[in-house]
Amino acid sequence: MKVEKSLPQGVGKFTPGWIVFIAVAMVVLIIGVLAYLYEANMGLIVTGMANIGTQGGATWGLYVVMVEYFIGVSLAGIVLVAFAHVFDIKALRAISRLALLLTTCSLMVGLLAVLIDLGTPIRGIINMILYVRPQSPFFGTFTLVAVGVLLSSLMYLYLDGRRDAAYLADIDSGLRWYHRLWAAGYGDTQAEQERHRRTMFWLSILIVPFVIVALSTEGLVFGIQVGRPGWFGALQAPDFIILAAASGLANLIVLTAIVRRVLKDDSTLIGPAVFKWLGGLLLAATAAAVYLQIVELVTMLYATPGNERLLADALLRGPYAWIFWSGLFLVVFGLTLLVTQAARRQWSLGVLIIASVAISTSVVAERYLTVIPSQTHGMMLPYEPGSYFPTWVEFAVVAGMFALGALLIGLFMKVFPIIPLDGKRAEQEVLVDA
Amino acid sequence: MTRYAMAVDLDLCQGCRGCMVACKVENNTVEGNFWMYVFRFEAGTYPDTKITFLPRPCQHCDNAPCVKVCPVGARFKREDGLVLTDADRCIGCRYCELACPYGVNYFNWQKPEKAQYAIVDWRDESIESVTGGLIPPYKNPDLDELWGDEQRRTAGGGHAKGVMEKCTFCVHRVEKGLEPACVDSCPTNALVFGDLDDPDTPMSRYLRENRTWQLLEEAGTRPRVYYVGGTPPTRHQTEIERPKATV
Ligand code: SF4
Ligand code: SF4
Numbered sequence: 144m145k146v147e148k149s150l151p152q153g154v155g156k157f158t159p160g161w162i163v164f165i166a167v168a169m170v171v172l173i174i175g176v177l178a179y180l181y182e183a184n185m186g187l188i189v190t191g192m193a194n195i196g197t198q199g200g201a202t203w204g205l206y207v208v209m210v211e212y213f214i215g216v217s218l219a220g221i222v223l224v225a226f227a228h229v230f231d232i233k234a235l236r237a238i239s240r241l242a243l244l245l246t247t248c249s250l251m252v253g254l255l256a257v258l259i260d261l262g263t264p265i266r267g268i269i270n271m272i273l274y275v276r277p278q279s280p281f282f283g284t285f286t287l288v289a290v291g292v293l294l295s296s297l298m299y300l301y302l303d304g305r306r307d308a309a310y311l312a313d314i315d316s317g318l319r320w321y322h323r324l325w326a327a328g329y330g331d332t333q334a335e336q337e338r339h340r341r342t343m344f345w346l347s348i349l350i351v352p353f354v355i356v357a358l359s360t361e362g363l364v365f366g367i368q369v370g371r372p373g374w375f376g377a378l379q380a381p382d383f384i385i386l387a388a389a390s391g392l393a394n395l396i397v398l399t400a401i402v403r404r405v406l407k408d409d410s411t412l413i414g415p416a417v418f419k420w421l422g423g424l425l426l427a428a429t430a431a432a433v434y435l436q437i438v439e440l441v442t443m444l445y446a447t448p449g450n451e452r453l454l455a456d457a458l459l460r461g462p463y464a465w466i467f468w469s470g471l472f473l474v475v476f477g478l479t480l481l482v483t484q485a486a487r488r489q490w491s492l493g494v495l496i497i498a499s500v501a502i503s504t505s506v507v508a509e510r511y512l513t514v515i516p517s518q519t520h521g522m523m524l525p526y527e528p529g530s531y532f533p534t535w536v537e538f539a540v541v542a543g544m545f546a547l548g549a550l551l552i553g554l555f556m557k558v559f560p561i562i563p564l565d566g567k568r569a570e571q572e573v574l575v576d577a
Numbered sequence: 578m579t580r581y582a583m584a585v586d587l588d589l590c591q592g593c594r595g596c597m598v599a600c601k602v603e604n605n606t607v608e609g610n611f612w613m614y615v616f617r618f619e620a621g622t623y624p625d626t627k628i629t630f631l632p633r634p635c636q637h638c639d640n641a642p643c644v645k646v647c648p649v650g651a652r653f654k655r656e657d658g659l660v661l662t663d664a665d666r667c668i669g670c671r672y673c674e675l676a677c678p679y680g681v682n683y684f685n686w687q688k689p690e691k692a693q694y695a696i697v698d699w700r701d702e703s704i705e706s707v708t709g710g711l712i713p714p715y716k717n718p719d720l721d722e723l724w725g726d727e728q729r730r731t732a733g734g735g736h737a738k739g740v741m742e743k744c745t746f747c748v749h750r751v752e753k754g755l756e757p758a759c760v761d762s763c764p765t766n767a768l769v770f771g772d773l774d775d776p777d778t779p780m781s782r783y784l785r786e787n788r789t790w791q792l793l794e795e796a797g798t799r800p801r802v803y804y805v806g807g808t809p810p811t812r813h814q815t816e817i818e819r820p821k822a823t824v
Contacts, residue, residue, distance in 0.1 A: 186739060192686070194674065194686075198683075199819070202674045202684060262667070262685070262739025262740055262741075276647065518675065522680055525811070
């Protein structure tokens with residue numbers, strides 16, 4: 144009898160379920176790509192957007208809402224991993240790779256959404272390099288977020304996985320070349336392990352403030368516009384970060400639950416402690432989000448300055464009221480579920496998922512209400528109020544964005560173990576007859 | 578140095594919107610885009626109503642938020658004060674449109690040729706026999722020239738799909754010593770344009786002799802457009818009608 148190692152966690156094995164998942168994601172993605180090609184050919188006229196002012200439209204629509212949403216979602220993963228490293232929280236180790244993957248994928252999709260929204264995307268890429276102006280708040284998106292955060296999360300993902308890659312490179316499989324490439328000579332000696340640990344520690348300490356500063360620029364895109372009622376204000380940046388944390392954690396919870404389900408045999412690797420941590424953190428982020436929302440609501444109800452009044456009316460009882468109130472309901476509902484669970488000291492996965500979906504949806508609503516109403520109902524000159532509703536093209540493209548994200552994560556899971564192997568190597572070895 | 582500015586005399590404006598038409602003809606703007614727009618307000622309830630007018634060109638602000646936010650410097654301010662858009666550099670992010678408190682920016686949502694007014698079918702044979710195959714509007718070749726020290730394509734509209742456009746104070750006319758088309762066409766001389774640094778221009782005299790105010794001063798944009806007479810618009814005024822156009 145000899146001991147032979149096989150690739151863990153279903154890596155390299157294509158199950159029927161996985162193939163169906165990939166096929167569905169591909170179909171949705173292809174529809175999204177076709178819708179985008181149609182848009183690229185005809186112009187943004189095929190979206191529901193129109194000029195503000197005399198044309199009574201919104202010039203930033205669902206795409207910008209999704210840019211804000213996806214870039215927001217990316218915050219939680221990387222910060223959580225950094226947090227776990229610095230404070231040495233063992234329970235979160237199991238989901239560290241998943242969290243980094245969520246950050247990387249949602250960031251890529253978010254940045255893609257920026258390009259999709261541009262009138263001239265190719266010229267956009269070229270001119271952003273040739274003529275970039277640091278005075279524009281977009282500078283933060285294109286440098287700190289696009290280059291800084293994306294590169295740090297990729298680097299993090301890479302460094303974090305090297306040890307596992309070195310282990311996998313020993314296993315005879317079709318993916319060996321890839322694992323070797325990733326390991327890049329890492330031999331897992333004592334000295335290397337120590338160096339690795341130190342690098343990760345310092346990287347983690349640096350990453351948290353950097354990511355928060357970088358992503359705050361997304362809030363500043365709105366917050367520093369004095370000419371836009373509803374946008375101008377110091378709360379935009381912290382608001383962006385808090386909502387980002389809530390939506391990111393909510394997505395991470397759902398993703399973790401799915402992965403746990405998919406892994407079947409390895410599902411025990413993700414223990415209840417993981418969900419307890421995630422649930423608790425989501426509770427804190429959501430509570431902070433609700434707090435901020437209430438502060439804003441009270442200010443709005445009590446003393447609305449001139450130009451903001453029309454906007455407040457549109458939000459509270461006008462055309463956006465249904466989004467506003469359902470968003471508020473969802474977030475309060477999600478928070479209540481979380482609080483009850485925390486009080487009972489019992490985290491049920493089902494309830495946690497419901498709360499996460501509710502909270503994540505409410506963040507989409509909140510982002511929508513940040514971006515859109517100020518354009519249709521927040522003009523400083525007395526233009527007639529406008530309206531905006533996304534078209535099928537926008538919905539199809541956005542569905543394609545989600546599909547792309549899911550596809551990236553799905554593909555990753557087949558080439559690399561999604562849960563770090565670390566000390567659990569022995570469990571991965573299977574006995575086969577000689 | 579030259580410092581261009583415009584004055585709008587609301588006591589003289591009769592709301593004929595001739596300037597809006599002159600601007601469209603001069604600048605080849607597409608349907609539904611009004612670089613110069615004249616609000617026609619009604620305040621009060623019938624029969625005690627008051628009608629007022631407010632022409633609204635781009636204010637060519639000295640502290641222009643649209644210039645500040647442009648990520649690639651396509652929107653820029655010239656030394657003489659004109660705030661212009663470089664049609665060859667704009668990436669169509671539409672941030673300037675949102676940063677501007679006055680709502681004067683117009684993005685080309687589709688190919689401009691497709692968005693021009695189509696009152697008749699210009700390709701109809703019977704019409705072609707008269708027009709000789711020419712499809713209006715007539716486009717002034719000056720609009721494709723490069724202007725100013727910067728030598729950038731900044732004049733006129735209808736250039737390309739996916740870029741931003743707005744009032745240019747008719748840079749292509751100003752460079753030739755002419756006045757903007759709206760000023761030139763105003764039948765009551767409610768619009769005045771000129772160099773503020775030359776004390777003898779009608780513009781400088783106008784500012785010296787009249788009390789002026791500026792639109793949305795609270796936004797801190799320091800406009801180059803001065804209003805004379807009338808009162809700043811308020812939320813109690815409503816527009817008599819909304820511009821009709823398909824976009
Ligand atoms: S009016 Fe608007 S577009 Fe014109 S210069 Fe001022 S901010 Fe820019
Ligand atoms: S739309 Fe064009 S001019 Fe306006 S901010 Fe974007 S790149 Fe600059």
